Structures are given as structure tokens and as C-alpha cells.
Amino acid sequence: MTDDIALLWLRHDLRLADNPALAAAAGYRRLIPLYIVEEPAPRPDGAAGRWWLEQSLDALHQELTRLGSGLVCRQGDPERILSGLAAEHGADVYWNRRYGPERARDKRIKEALREAGHTARSYPGNLLFEPWTVATGSGTPYRVYTPYWKAVRPRLGEVAPQPAPAELPPLPAGLEADGAPAVADRHPWTAKLDDHWVPGESGARSRLCAFAGAPMADYPESRERPALLEGTSRLSPHLHFGEVSPRQVTAVALACIEEGHHRDGIETFLQELVWREFAHHILFHYPATADEPMDPRFADFPWRDAPEDLAAWQRGETGIPLVDAGMRELWATGWMHNRVRMVVASLLTKNLLLPWQRGAEWFEDTLVDADLASNRLGWQWAAGSGADAAPYFRVFNPVRQAERFDPDGEYIARWVPELAPLPARWRRQPWATPSGTAREAGFTPGVTYPHPRVDLKSSRERALAAWHQLPAFN
């Protein structure tokens, strides 16, 4: 066995800068940067995620090639592929750790490689705080966000991000780079995503640079305006695929404070970034929460089975404008504003009384940032059954939410253009439009736009009654 070849197993860390496993492997004489299309995958990516992944791998291959290397791709069982390549090249194996359901498999692979006499090392690349490094005073995992934030805030910035290597060792003789594998659906839906995103490390860097400074400082106000295209960073898919590390984002945010930008604004942004950490903390310590309610009192919740309501919600045809705007934004761009995610999730789980898992599945197929930890936490938060969740009785009123956060009706008009001719006040509740105004705007309820699928008041009462029916809540 020689010690001059390293195998770098890339997963959700598709970047060259601040990549600890890459930094360790780059010291070898030869390097094999490897991506495996895992089969079976513990949780396969959805359609939007596969679109992103293919583009991101292509961008990574270009970058690797520029530095004298290239991406090698394989498809199948990672244990078999890694053991085979490591044995064939006498290679040491490096990767950055994952914290979700893949973890057990990664652990097994490491043990198998070591048993076969290889060096196999993993690194903390994708989170600021690995889940087992943060605990309450009594040594238990956190279940509530604010004390978690208070515990980690002093540690933010304690590890500085590392620059990308200036060059990389070549591939071993006889091994050719393959470039990005074809993993995206050729569904016309995904073609639209090209207009909105630039996957890859340089796209991530551009987003971060554009958001640093004034936009980040203005975040507390602008983040609540779904109509603003730059009100939030839109870094979520880049973070999910590891094209930028949370350390890099934190370092930029802390530098903005140093440069004199409004501290409170940037602290608010950091708090949101730490929600991502919290989500991984919860999923790691309570893995069953990916599929089951964290609060066991919800185990027998009387969810409805109503496929037509689910389909109307998915298509953005519920007749509730803010909800339809969000669902259509998702379908058109692969992303939805956080405020609107909360509203559409509340409508699905409370007014429509459909299981949060159905909503989470749709998001996982259509979001470019679909992330098991953040998505399942978000859905359980909205349903009232998760860690630090909104109380079940808090049912968002989409009309009030639109009044507060889309006061000019700009967001609704953008995504539900058939309502644009109505004055802003009626765009959020078209069913109440006076008939003269409707006629002038050419708006015919139930024809130009659907009647509301549920009455907001009575469906709210139905949801609260369902909740009170559970013995634990009586």
C-alpha cells in the first residue's frame, strides 16, 4: 500500500474553499475527487435538488479541472465503490461528515476501509457546530431554539474559514475525469430554474458578496417582505449543497459588524443561519422526527385524507391568494419566501387538516434548497408538533398575513397575475370584492380565479376542534 494517493469523497460539500477534507487530501501526490450517485440513497433528492446537483457538479468539475484535477463519478453502492477504488489505488480516503440518515452507512464504510488497512478520515465541513458538541447544562440535547442560540453565539467565528488551494494534485495515471453525471430529470419544469439560479461555488460567492453589507444590515425589515427579490440572502440551496460553508457566511457577517454595519441587523441574520444548525441538532438527536411528530401527543391526530385539496394546494389553486402566490413562486423558481412557507404550511396542516408529511414531501420534490433537517423542522414547527413549534392554536390568517407583509399586493400580483387588476385590498381577499369593482377589473369569482377551497374561519374552528379532541389536549 502506498501513501501518495488520496481519495476525496465529495457529498454535500461541493466547493474548493473552506473544505477541510479537500485541504487534507490536497497534500498528497495524486488526488481522486470522487462523486458517487448513491444507490440506494437513504433519502433521494427531489426533482429540483437533482437539477441543482447536476449543475453544481458540473461547476465543480470545471473548477477542479482549472486547478489541474477533475471530477471522477461512479454510481452504485458507496461502500463497494470506495473499497474498490481505495484497494485499486492504495488510496487513503477523506470526506466531510454528514449528520442525517446517511450517518450509519458512513460509519460502516469508515470501519470497513480501516479494517482493509486504509486510512479513512472524516472532517467537520458542513455545520458550525457538530450536533454532539452542543448540550444543555445537564448534558442533554437542546429542544428549544433560544437557549441553543445563547449557547452557541459566543462560539461563532471561533474557526476561521480556509482559502481554496491554489492548485491540486493530478489524478492517478490511467484514471480519467468523468465530469458531472446525468442526474437531473429532463422534465421541462426544471428548465425554468435556469432563469433564477447559478449553482456552484462561484454562484454562491456572488450571492454572498451581493448580500454582504447594507442588505445584510437591513435584513430585520427586508426579510419580512416577500415581494423584495433581495430581502433575504437566497443562500439556502448553496448552503445545502455545500457550495459555501456556514463558516464562510458567518465570517462575512462578523466582518460586516467589524466594518460598522448595523449590528442588530446582522445578528438577526446570524440567528437565522443558526436555525439551520438547530435543525441539524434536532434531526441528529431525534432522528425519528423526520417522519413522526416530535410531540407524541400528535401521534393520533385526526388528519384528513383529501387528495383533491392536496392537489389544489400543490398547484396554487386554493383560492387563497397569498397561499397560491407562494405555491406558484415555488413551482416557477424552486424557492419560496420563508414567511410564505409558514403561511402555506399553516393552511395545509390547519385549515385543510392534511398531514404535514404530505407538505414536506412536496417541498422536498420542488425546492432547490430541500433539506431534510430544515424542512422537517419547518413543517413540524408549522404543524405545532415539533421542536420549539408554533402552538397548534396559532393558525395564520393568510389575509392578515398579506395585509402585514405584502401591503401593496405586489407579491400576490406577481405570482397570481389574474388578481393584479384588482386594488391591493381585494387582491388578498378577492371573494369580498364589491361587484362593481370586480366588474371594472374584469374579475369573475370562480371563473378568473377559484373560489376559496375552505372558509378560513370555519376551517380554523374545525382544526381547533380536532386538536381538542385529542385526550392529551383536554
Ligand code: FAD
Ligand atoms: P435567509 O433568510 O437569508 O437566511 C440565511 C440562511 O439561514 C438560509 O439560507 C438558511 O440556510 C438558514 N435559515 C434561515 N431560516 C431558517 C429556518 N427557519 N430554518 C433553518 N434554516 C434557516 N430551509 C432550507 O434550507 N431547506 C428547506 O427544505 C426548508 N424547508 C422549510 C419548510 C418550512 C415549512 C419552513 C417554514 C421553512 C423551511 N426552511 C427551509 C427554512 C427557510 O424558509 C429557508 O431556509 C429560507 O427561506 C431560505 O432563504 P434564504 O436563503 O434567503 O434565507
